[in-house]
Amino acid sequence: MTQPHRVDWNALKSEWHERSTKKIREMLWRLELISDHSLDSIHKALKVEEVWLKGFQTTDGGILLAYFVFVWGMQMWEFTSEHADVRRKVADARIGYVSACRKAQAIIDADAPDKTTQFKGLANFLDSDQNIVHLIFSHFTMPAHLEGSQDPGEMPVETHGTLLLDAMGVESAVYGGSTAAARKRAEAIAGLCNEVLEGDEVKNARFCGLFSEVLGSHRDYYGCIAKVAAALQLAEAADLHRSAQVTREAMSSLKKARDDLEKTQQRLGDDVYASELPAYRMALKAWHERLGAPPPSVRLDSMNITYIYPFTFPGIEGNRVQDIVLDYGRGAEIPTLAGLEPERPDKLELTDMWTHGGRGAEINSTVVMRMPTLNVTLRDDAQAACSYDVEFRFNEPGNHYLRVDLKLDQEHGTHGHNITLNNINQALRRSTVYSGEHEIVPNRVSTTDEPPWYFITDYAKAVINDISDSIIESEKSGRPHNRETVWCLRRHRDTAATFAAEAEATEKCWFNPDFDYRIVVAIHAASLLHGRLTSELTQAAIENAYGPVLLQLLGRETTALDEWICWGGSQQRPNLLGDARFPSDFAMGTGSTTVLYMPSTPRWAQSGYQEVAEFAASLPSLIRQSRRSLEEKLDNADNFMQKDDDNRIDVQESELDWRRTDLHKALKHLRKLRTYLVPSQLLSLRAEGGFLESLYRESRLPELKEDIDSYLERGRAAIDRMNMREARLHDHRNRKYQDVVQILLFAVGTFSIAGVATLFLTLYYGAELPGTNTKVEPGGQFHSMEAVVVVVLYLLAVAIGAVIYYWARKTQLGTRRRRPRG
Structure with missing residues (x-):
C-alpha cells in the first residue's frame, strides 16, 4: 500500500537524545495513523486494533507505532516516579497491538480467493516487519504474547525484562538505596543492548542508525552505573572491616569508576543520561574521601527503626475513637483491614509520666491494635529482606498513628542481615513514598486477592483508609441527631445538601504519606573499634560514623546511589536531651528523623523517652x-x-x-x-x-x-x-409577628364584647341575624348552618391570635436563652 509520505528514521536521532516524541507524532499524523498530535488522544488510539491494522498496511507504519510506544514510555518516565502508571499505559498500547496481530493473522488464514489490498498489506507486514515490531515490544518496551487465546487486557503487566522496564527498575533501586539491585539490573540492560545490537534484525535494517543510537546510549550509561555500583559495594565493605588491603582495593575501584564515568559522559554528549552522571561522581568522590580519612571508632550493634504514620479525625474526639476501637471484639466485629485480620484491641500500658505530679486524670492514654507482621523483599537484593512489626496506636488527644517497626542486629538471626550503612539507608528510605518498589506481603493469608504492595506507604494508606471507614461509620451510627434542625433542613434540599457536604468533609480521615510521616531511630547497643576507650563512645563519634546516613534528607527522590554520603559534614548537631542527662546519652534529629541513644539510662527509663519521641x-x-x-x-x-x-x-x-x-x-x-x-x-x-x-x-x-x-x-x-x-433575624421575626398579631387583634376587636353578647342573646331569644336572611328560633335552634359558621369564625380568629402571640413569645425567649458567647 503506497503512501505519499515515508518514515525518515535518521531525522529521529536528535529527538531521541531529548526523549521527545514531537517528530514521531508528526510522522504518524502525516501517515494518517493518528487524528491529532495530543498524547491523551494517542493513548486512547493505541488501544484500538484498527489503528494498528492500518499501521501494518502502511510502509514502516507498524514499526513507527511500536517505536513511538517505547519513546513515549521513556518520555513519561522522565517526568514521573510513578512507574506503575507508565507500565499501565504501555500495557494499554500492547492490548491494541496484540489484538491487531491476531486479527491480521486471522485474515491471512482465511485465505480469501480475492486478494484485497488489505490482505496484501497485512501479508507483507507479517512476512517482513512483524519480527521487528515484536522485537521492539519484547526487548524495548513490554513483552507481547501473540500465542494462545488469552485476552490481551488480562496479560500480566511485567515489571522487568525489557529496556524500559529494567531502566525504571534501576531507578527504583536507586530510590531504595540498593547498590546490589542497581548493579544487577544495570548489567542486565547493558547485556540486552549488546544482544540486540549484534542481531541481524538491527544490523541490516533501514533504521539501523537510529536503533544503534538508542541501544548505544543505554549500553554506555547502564554499563557505567553497574561499575559505579560495584565500586560502592566494595567501598562499603572496606568501611565496615577496614583492612588495609581491602581499603586500597576499594579506593582504586572508586578511582577507576570515576575515570570511566567521565569518559562515558563525554560519549553520551547531549543525551539526557549524561546529565545524571555528575551526581554519581560526587558519591564516588565522597566515598574516596571517607576511606582516606581515619576509620570510624564505633559500630552500631542493635537498633530499632520505627516509622510513624499519623492520621486524624478532625470531627471525632480522640477518646471517642478509643471507645469505638475498644468495642471491636466485644460488642462489635473486628474489621478486616486491606484483607488482613488485626488482633483484638487493648489498652497499652504507658509509663507514669503522663499522670505524674498528682494529676487526677491521664493527659494521654493509648489503645493498641496489632496487625500481622509484614515481610519485605527486594528483587535482585537478597540482603534487603526484612520483617516489620505493625500496630495501630489510638491516642486520647487524637494523634493516632500506624507504627511500623524494624529491628536490626549486628549478628545474623532475627532478620537475616547485619547492620550496615546500606541496610540502614534502605530501611530509612523504605518509610517514604520515594523508596523504590519492593514486594510487601503479610505473614498471614489475606482474605482478598490483591497483589502485594510495592511500597510500605501504599500498605499504610490501605489499612488506614479501612480502619478510618470503620470508625467513621461507627461514629455516624451512634451519633444523636438534632430533630429540629433535621426537620427544618429537609424542607430546603439545597441547604441540606450544603450541610451534608460540609459534614462529609469534616468526618473524613486525614492522612498524607508524602508529608505525614516521621522516623524514630532507637540505638540500643554500640561497640568501640580498634581498641578505643569507652569514653570515646560519644555523640560526636557516632555522628561521624553514621550521621550522614541517619540524618539524611528523605523527602525527595534520590539522584544517585549512596547520595546520603554527599550530605555529610562537620556540623555538630545539638543534643535534644538538654542538660538533664548522662554525658553519654544523646538525641539528635532532622525534620523527618529522631535518633535516640541512651546507653547509661536503664531500659525502663528509656521507654518514657521513646513515648515522648513518638x-x-x-x-x-x-x-x-x-x-x-x-x-x-x-x-x-x-x-x-x-x-x-x-x-x-x-x-x-x-x-x-x-x-x-x-x-x-x-x-x-x-x-x-x-x-x-x-x-x-x-x-x-x-x-x-x-x-x-x-x-x-x-x-x-x-x-x-x-x-x-x-x-x-x-x-x-x-x-x-x-x-x-x-x-x-430575631428582631425581624418579632416585627413580622407583631404586625400579624396587630392585624388579627384589630379584626377581632371590630367584634366587640357587646357585639358578641348581642349575637348570643339573639341566638338564644330568636331573631334574624344581622346582615343575613337567617331566622333563628328561640331556644338556640338553628335553621341554617350559616349561623354555626359565623360563630366558629369568630372563635377561630381569637384562637389564631392567641397562638401567634404564644409562639412569638416562645421564640423570643428561646433565642435569648441559647445565644452563646465565644
Whole structure:
C-alpha cells in the first residue's frame, strides 16, 4: 500500500537524545495513523486494533507505532516516579497491538480467493516487519504474547525484562538505596543492548542508525552505573572491616569508576543520561574521601527503626475513637483491614509520666491494635529482606498513628542481615513514598486477592483508609441527631445538601504519606573499634560514623546511589536531651528523623523517652489538620454571614445555630490541643519535658502555637458576628409577628364584647341575624348552618391570635436563652 509520505528514521536521532516524541507524532499524523498530535488522544488510539491494522498496511507504519510506544514510555518516565502508571499505559498500547496481530493473522488464514489490498498489506507486514515490531515490544518496551487465546487486557503487566522496564527498575533501586539491585539490573540492560545490537534484525535494517543510537546510549550509561555500583559495594565493605588491603582495593575501584564515568559522559554528549552522571561522581568522590580519612571508632550493634504514620479525625474526639476501637471484639466485629485480620484491641500500658505530679486524670492514654507482621523483599537484593512489626496506636488527644517497626542486629538471626550503612539507608528510605518498589506481603493469608504492595506507604494508606471507614461509620451510627434542625433542613434540599457536604468533609480521615510521616531511630547497643576507650563512645563519634546516613534528607527522590554520603559534614548537631542527662546519652534529629541513644539510662527509663519521641512525631499532623478543619469551618461561616437575606428566617436560624455549635466544638478542640503544645504543662519537673520541648522546636511547633492563637481569635470574632446576625433575624421575626398579631387583634376587636353578647342573646331569644336572611328560633335552634359558621369564625380568629402571640413569645425567649458567647 503506497503512501505519499515515508518514515525518515535518521531525522529521529536528535529527538531521541531529548526523549521527545514531537517528530514521531508528526510522522504518524502525516501517515494518517493518528487524528491529532495530543498524547491523551494517542493513548486512547493505541488501544484500538484498527489503528494498528492500518499501521501494518502502511510502509514502516507498524514499526513507527511500536517505536513511538517505547519513546513515549521513556518520555513519561522522565517526568514521573510513578512507574506503575507508565507500565499501565504501555500495557494499554500492547492490548491494541496484540489484538491487531491476531486479527491480521486471522485474515491471512482465511485465505480469501480475492486478494484485497488489505490482505496484501497485512501479508507483507507479517512476512517482513512483524519480527521487528515484536522485537521492539519484547526487548524495548513490554513483552507481547501473540500465542494462545488469552485476552490481551488480562496479560500480566511485567515489571522487568525489557529496556524500559529494567531502566525504571534501576531507578527504583536507586530510590531504595540498593547498590546490589542497581548493579544487577544495570548489567542486565547493558547485556540486552549488546544482544540486540549484534542481531541481524538491527544490523541490516533501514533504521539501523537510529536503533544503534538508542541501544548505544543505554549500553554506555547502564554499563557505567553497574561499575559505579560495584565500586560502592566494595567501598562499603572496606568501611565496615577496614583492612588495609581491602581499603586500597576499594579506593582504586572508586578511582577507576570515576575515570570511566567521565569518559562515558563525554560519549553520551547531549543525551539526557549524561546529565545524571555528575551526581554519581560526587558519591564516588565522597566515598574516596571517607576511606582516606581515619576509620570510624564505633559500630552500631542493635537498633530499632520505627516509622510513624499519623492520621486524624478532625470531627471525632480522640477518646471517642478509643471507645469505638475498644468495642471491636466485644460488642462489635473486628474489621478486616486491606484483607488482613488485626488482633483484638487493648489498652497499652504507658509509663507514669503522663499522670505524674498528682494529676487526677491521664493527659494521654493509648489503645493498641496489632496487625500481622509484614515481610519485605527486594528483587535482585537478597540482603534487603526484612520483617516489620505493625500496630495501630489510638491516642486520647487524637494523634493516632500506624507504627511500623524494624529491628536490626549486628549478628545474623532475627532478620537475616547485619547492620550496615546500606541496610540502614534502605530501611530509612523504605518509610517514604520515594523508596523504590519492593514486594510487601503479610505473614498471614489475606482474605482478598490483591497483589502485594510495592511500597510500605501504599500498605499504610490501605489499612488506614479501612480502619478510618470503620470508625467513621461507627461514629455516624451512634451519633444523636438534632430533630429540629433535621426537620427544618429537609424542607430546603439545597441547604441540606450544603450541610451534608460540609459534614462529609469534616468526618473524613486525614492522612498524607508524602508529608505525614516521621522516623524514630532507637540505638540500643554500640561497640568501640580498634581498641578505643569507652569514653570515646560519644555523640560526636557516632555522628561521624553514621550521621550522614541517619540524618539524611528523605523527602525527595534520590539522584544517585549512596547520595546520603554527599550530605555529610562537620556540623555538630545539638543534643535534644538538654542538660538533664548522662554525658553519654544523646538525641539528635532532622525534620523527618529522631535518633535516640541512651546507653547509661536503664531500659525502663528509656521507654518514657521513646513515648515522648513518638508522641512528638505524631502531634504536628493533628495540629495542622485541626487547624485546617477549623479554617474550612471559618470560611464556610464567613460565606454564610455574607448573605444579607431576611427570607426563610427559620432555615437561616437553624443553619446559624448548627454552624455556631460546630464552630464551638472546633474551638474547644483546638484550645485543648494548644495545651499539648506547652511541654511544661504536660511533663512539668521531668527530664522528658526538656526533650519534648526540643522535639517541638525541631518540628517548628511553637510557630503552630502562634497560628492556633490567631485562629482562636478569629473563631471568637466569627461567633460574635453570628450572635449579632441572630439578634437581627430575631428582631425581624418579632416585627413580622407583631404586625400579624396587630392585624388579627384589630379584626377581632371590630367584634366587640357587646357585639358578641348581642349575637348570643339573639341566638338564644330568636331573631334574624344581622346582615343575613337567617331566622333563628328561640331556644338556640338553628335553621341554617350559616349561623354555626359565623360563630366558629369568630372563635377561630381569637384562637389564631392567641397562638401567634404564644409562639412569638416562645421564640423570643428561646433565642435569648441559647445565644452563646465565644
